[in-house]
Amino acid sequence: MKSNSLFKGSLNTIILTLLKQNDRMYGYEITQKVKEMTSSDLIITEGALYPALHKLEGDGLLTVSIEKVGNRNRKYYQLTENGKTETVNRLNDLKDFIEQMQLILNTKLATQ
Amino acid sequence: MKSNSLFKGSLNTIILTLLKQNDRMYGYEITQKVKEMTSSDLIITEGALYPALHKLEGDGLLTVSIEKVGNRNRKYYQLTENGKTETVNRLNDLKDFIEQMQLILNTKLATQ
DNA sequence: CAAATATACCTAAAACTCTTAGGTATCAAA
DNA sequence: TTTGATACCTAAGAGTTTTAGGTATATTTG
Helix, strand or coil, X not given: CCCCXXXXXXXXXXXXXXXXXXXXXXXXXXXXXXXXXXXXXXXXXXXXXXHHHXXXXXXXXXXXXEEEEXXXXXXXXXXXHHHHHHHHHHHHHHHHHXXXXXXXXXXXXXXX | CCXXXXXXXXXXXXXXXXXXXXXXXXXXXHHHHHHHHCCCCCCXXXXXXXXHHHXXXXXXXXXXXXXXXXXXXXEEEEECHHHHHHXXXXXXXXXXXXXXXXXXXXXXXXXX
């Protein structure tokens, strides 16, 4: 099918945008959501996700709150104000990237 | 403006597609072409380009022919048959990536 | 004409991101 | 009771790009 690898930087954009859409989510939920939305075409590995979440938190773009569900801890992540700003920036970067690729490749890359 | 970084894997796709469009090009020419086409928004650094060209050659996707211009050597690169096939694959991967991102981000990323 | 800029190739260290391959533990279903 | 799902995590390695050099010829500019 396709190389199931992400493009550089797209993971952070995915995380930030999902949190913008859903207010708060926990890590495992993000992996399942992406899997579901792309019909299992895109798999976010946990080895990539958790370090990315920790870095976004360290950069002040996310905050965490731990919630006990049954006997297990869930870590819910939420956008900070900086996080909301950065989400807009990342989306603009992605749009710029696609526009640049269209210029170079001389091709419409996205349908409609 | 924007983070002037490429997205992972996009450099190879750019190289291959430019060679498909222009039959043969040399390294420096590729950097200038991309700069010109994107109004200096996207800069291909030589530190990324030359190793990428060597790898594509090693993988059998490109062939080289050296041409003396004045007193300097230019290395012209050209797609092999495998290279032509791989170019189509890379373009399809990029289109798939954009479609997946549109699904996840719930946004039209490319105009038209 | 000298010095700066452009052309044209190159490499190596470091940074960064993601994959692979583990690990722990709880909970539900077979 | 054992498998699979849920839920977190880390570390080694692979791969790509940036940064920061290096060499040399050709052209432009002050």
